[in-house]
Amino acid sequence: MTGDDRRGGGEGPGRALRVRPFLVHVFTACGAGCALLALLAAARADWVTMFVWLAVALFIDGIDGTLARRFRVAEILPRWSGDALDLVVDFTTYVFVPVFALVTSGLLPHSVALPLAIAIVVTSALYFADDQMKTADNYFRGFPALWNAVVFHLFILKLPPWIAAASVAALVVLTFMPLRVLHPFRVPHLRLLNMAALTVWSALGIYALVTALDPGPLAAWTFAAVGIYFLTIGLATATD
Known part of the structure; x- marks a missing residue:
């Protein structure tokens, strides 16, 4: 084996070295495929x-970062930006598809559904472009455009349309307010409690899907309470 081969410059080992990191990018990009399938489901x-x-x-979004670090994707494949790829996929799955569902489902009053939807996608696009969207201790600054979670809650809670609209409008405003929103995986403060809350939220979310988005009042409002915890627990911590 030549020196170039050992450094990954040879045709064989060098290419093999790049395969697994590139598959991590493919794995991340599969989120866009999920977005398309979700949009087709929403359309019907x-x-x-x-x-x-x-x-x-x-x-996919929850584990691709770990895989990227494990296989040194940024180091081995600097040509492809994992951050850019992640933002493209996240915008479709966290914002665009859920907002399409919000507009077409009748959860909001007809007169304000489209204006609110436009406000969501515009403010979310600006939020995703903010290089300082996270604090030094890994909280999100402002409401972090988690519209997939918001719309999921609205489908489960089945609030009166104008109350749902007011909730959406408030979150649009909070996008650029000095609110610290928890990232349950990356914030060390109260990590055990945060992970327990995430486990409860996930279990209730699965139950809601199994029950065709009608889990009953107790499960629905417990689910909402955990969501409010994630949204507000950052207010109890010191700012960076």
């Missing part, structure tokens, strides 16, 4: 299937 008002595909995309 199959909300459960839509949320299942969004959940698969969320799972």
Whole structure:
């Protein structure tokens, strides 16, 4: 084996060295495929299937960063930006598809549904472009455009349309407010409690899907309470 081969410059080992990191990018990009399948489900008002595909995309987003670090993707494949890829996929799954569902489902009053939807996608696009969207201790600054979760809650809670609209409008405003929103995996403060809350939230979310988005009042409002915890627990910590 030549020196170039040992450094990955040879045709064989060098190419093999790049295969697994590139597959991590492919894995991340599969989230876009999930977004398309979710959008097709939303177009036929199959909300459960839509949320299942969004959940698969969320799972991909939850582990692709770990895989990228494990296989040194940024170091081995500097040509492809994992951050850019992640933002493209996240915008479709966290914002665009859920907002399409929000507009077409009748959860909001007809007169304000489209204006609110436009406000969501515009503010979310600006939020995703913010290089300082996270604090030094890994909280999100402002409401972090988690519209997939918000719309999921609205489908489960079935609030009166104007209350749902007011909730959406408030979150649009909070996008650029000095609110610290928890990242349950990356914030060390109260990690055990945060992971327990995430486990409860995930279990209730699965139950909601199994029950066709009608889990009953107790499960629905417990689910909402955990969501409010994630949204507000950062207020109890010191700012960076």
